[in-house]
Amino acid sequence: MLSLDNVTVTYDKETEPALSNLTLTIKEGEFVCVLGRSGAGKSTFIRTINGLQTLTRGAVHVSGKEVCQLSEKETRNLRTGMGMIFQHFYLIPRLSVKQNVLTGRFGKKKAYQNLLGLFSEEEIKQADYYLQEVGLASFANRRVEHLSGGQKQRVGIARAMMQEPYLLLGDEPVASLDPSTSDSIFRLIRTLHEQRNLTTIINVHDVDLAKKYASRILALKKGELIFDGHPSELTDKVYGLIYEEEALDQRAL
Amino acid sequence: MVWFRKRLIVYVLFIAIAIWFSAVTAEFSFVSLFRLENTWDFIQRNFWPLRWELVPYLLQQSLITLSVAFLGTLVALCLALPISFLAASNTSVSKAGYYAVRSSLSLVRSVPEIVFGLIFVVSLGLGPFAALLAIFLHNVGVLGKLISELIEAAESGPQEAMKSVGSSRRIGQIFSIIPQIWPNVLSHYFYRFEVAIRTSLVLGMIGGGGLGQSLMNYYNSLAYEAMATAISIIMILVIVVDVIGGIVRKRVI
Numbered sequence: 001m002l003s004l005d006n007v008t009v010t011y012d013k014e015t016e017p018a019l020s021n022l023t024l025t026i027k028e029g030e031f032v033c034v035l036g037r038s039g040a041g042k043s044t045f046i047r048t049i050n051g052l053q054t055l056t057r058g059a060v061h062v063s064g065k066e067v068c069q070l071s072e073k074e075t076r077n078l079r080t081g082m083g084m085i086f087q088h089f090y091l092i093p094r095l096s097v098k099q100n101v102l103t104g105r106f107g108k109k110k111a112y113q114n115l116l117g118l119f120s121e122e123e124i125k126q127a128d129y130y131l132q133e134v135g136l137a138s139f140a141n142r143r144v145e146h147l148s149g150g151q152k153q154r155v156g157i158a159r160a161m162m163q164e165p166y167l168l169l170g171d172e173p174v175a176s177l178d179p180s181t182s183d184s185i186f187r188l189i190r191t192l193h194e195q196r197n198l199t200t201i202i203n204v205h206d207v208d209l210a211k212k213y214a215s216r217i218l219a220l221k222k223g224e225l226i227f228d229g230h231p232s233e234l235t236d237k238v239y240g241l242i243y244e245e246e247a248l249d250q251r252a253l
Numbered sequence: 254m255v256w257f258r259k260r261l262i263v264y265v266l267f268i269a270i271a272i273w274f275s276a277v278t279a280e281f282s283f284v285s286l287f288r289l290e291n292t293w294d295f296i297q298r299n300f301w302p303l304r305w306e307l308v309p310y311l312l313q314q315s316l317i318t319l320s321v322a323f324l325g326t327l328v329a330l331c332l333a334l335p336i337s338f339l340a341a342s343n344t345s346v347s348k349a350g351y352y353a354v355r356s357s358l359s360l361v362r363s364v365p366e367i368v369f370g371l372i373f374v375v376s377l378g379l380g381p382f383a384a385l386l387a388i389f390l391h392n393v394g395v396l397g398k399l400i401s402e403l404i405e406a407a408e409s410g411p412q413e414a415m416k417s418v419g420s421s422r423r424i425g426q427i428f429s430i431i432p433q434i435w436p437n438v439l440s441h442y443f444y445r446f447e448v449a450i451r452t453s454l455v456l457g458m459i460g461g462g463g464l465g466q467s468l469m470n471y472y473n474s475l476a477y478e479a480m481a482t483a484i485s486i487i488m489i490l491v492i493v494v495d496v497i498g499g500i501v502r503k504r505v506i
């Protein structure tokens with residue numbers, strides 16, 4: 001359903017590419033975790049998939065369409081089908097939990113409906129359902145600023161689910177959460193993934209989480225794909241390769 | 254001296270020259286400073302007792318002043334809010350549009366309210382409406398600039414989240430930026446309102462009605478006690494508005 005062909009992203013000409021010649025295919029229903037040190041290109045990789053990042057060379061195809069060739073309207077359409085969650089949640093402050101979840105519908109509605117908050121009864125019900133699903137039903141009317149990190153990420157997940165996505169992207173969604181909260185977030189994601197065969201691609205830097213939940217692990221290093229396989233194939237040797245220190249590696253800050 | 258760099262000496266020298274030059278140009282003199290007792294004498298001899306019987310009439314006049322300031326700045330805020338999105342580098346239509354809107358705003362701002370006031374008093378006739386228009390125009394320029402700077406400084410994360418939900422550019426910007434900057438927008442608004450009360454007084458003096466006009470009439474007819482009464486009411490007015498602004502801001506944040 002998704003393929004990258006020789007994808008290269010260079011932010012500015014002097015530096016090394018953030019992604020170089022990445023070629024891979026991801027099939028429907030996979031649970032992919034992307035490992036790599038900070039600066040390895042994980043975020044850049046994720047962002048090429050929903051067109052937040054333009055490519056220097058190569059192409060990304062999603063369901064047969066080339067992401068970077070789409071018109072603005074088509075790009076919006078594409079993104080509507082992809083939920084995305086973030087390390088810092090990126091919720092809308094001053095709005096309630098439920099209002100935040102409802103913003104997940106923005107891609108499917110007209111501007112005036114979004115502006116005035118005109119949601120159908122069905123959409124409201126759906127928001128309630130997803131809040132239930134992520135365990136925040138009793139928080140529906142709280143303002144999001146007052147939630148804990150784990151709760152905020154659950155709101156982020158409910159917002160993404162509100163899109164009824166066929167693909168879930170995560171850019172280090174648990175990097176600012178404690179280990180047990182991280183695990184519960186991953187459990188939630190796996191439940192959603194299994195319920196609807198939701199293709200899932202998530203950046204993590206915790207190898208144990210990746211091994212526990214992923215059906216496939218990718219590892220990036222300096223923008224290059226250095227591992228692609230089943231979690232059981234991720235040996236200590238590969239692990240060492242991904243995370244080995246380099247005295248002169250200025251990109252890893 | 255680790256905090257100070259060598260370049261600082263140049264800055265200090267430059268500022269010192271500017272201070273000296275300004276002092277000369279403004280005919281600053283210490284001798285006159287000691288003659289300020291004349292001013293004090295004048296105030297003591299003429300500003301007392303207050304003319305209490307004028308208070309009801311002056312309160313009525315202050316209502317005009319207040320209305321001019323309130324309506325002028327509020328309508329200005331409503332217009333400045335959309336304009337500021339066009340005047341911010343991260344949300345403008347195009348580079349050219351950005352510069353066009355920015356420079357129109359500073360053009361409007363560069364005309365002092367009193368100049369607008371003098372023009373409108375001639376073209377529209379004496380009365381509060383001329384003052385209202387002058388305050389409105391100037392504040393569109395000021396608030397447009399201030400809010401566009403808030404927009405430029407807004408955190409980009411929520412904007413990214415709205416993009417990945419598939420929302421349109423504008424809707425995404427409105428939802429991700431306005432809630433973030435809203436408390437600051439209100440702060441700016443209340444400050445401008447406070448300033449507008451004083452401006453509305455000055456405009457009253459040139460024929461814009463309200464308390465300013467009364468003040469000027471008393472001054473011209475040497476009715477200094479009446480003038481002092483008007484000034485006291487002005488002071489109370491400004492303080493009350495400041496307190497109300499503080500309360501509103503606290504409730505919003």
Ligand SMILES: Nc1ncnc2c1ncn2[C@@H]1O[C@H](COP(=O)(O)OP(=O)(O)O)[C@@H](O)[C@H]1O
Nearest residue numbers: 011018036037038039040041042043044045251
């Ligand atoms: N907006 C940007 N402008 C310039 N360089 C960037 C930008 N974003 C990322 N980079 C660089 O690209 C490389 C990969 O970054 P990123 O994809 O964020 O890695 P990761 O998510 O694995 O930490 C890093 O060297 C980073 O400094």
Ligand SMILES: [Mg+2]
Nearest residue numbers: 039042043172
């Ligand atoms: Mg990253």
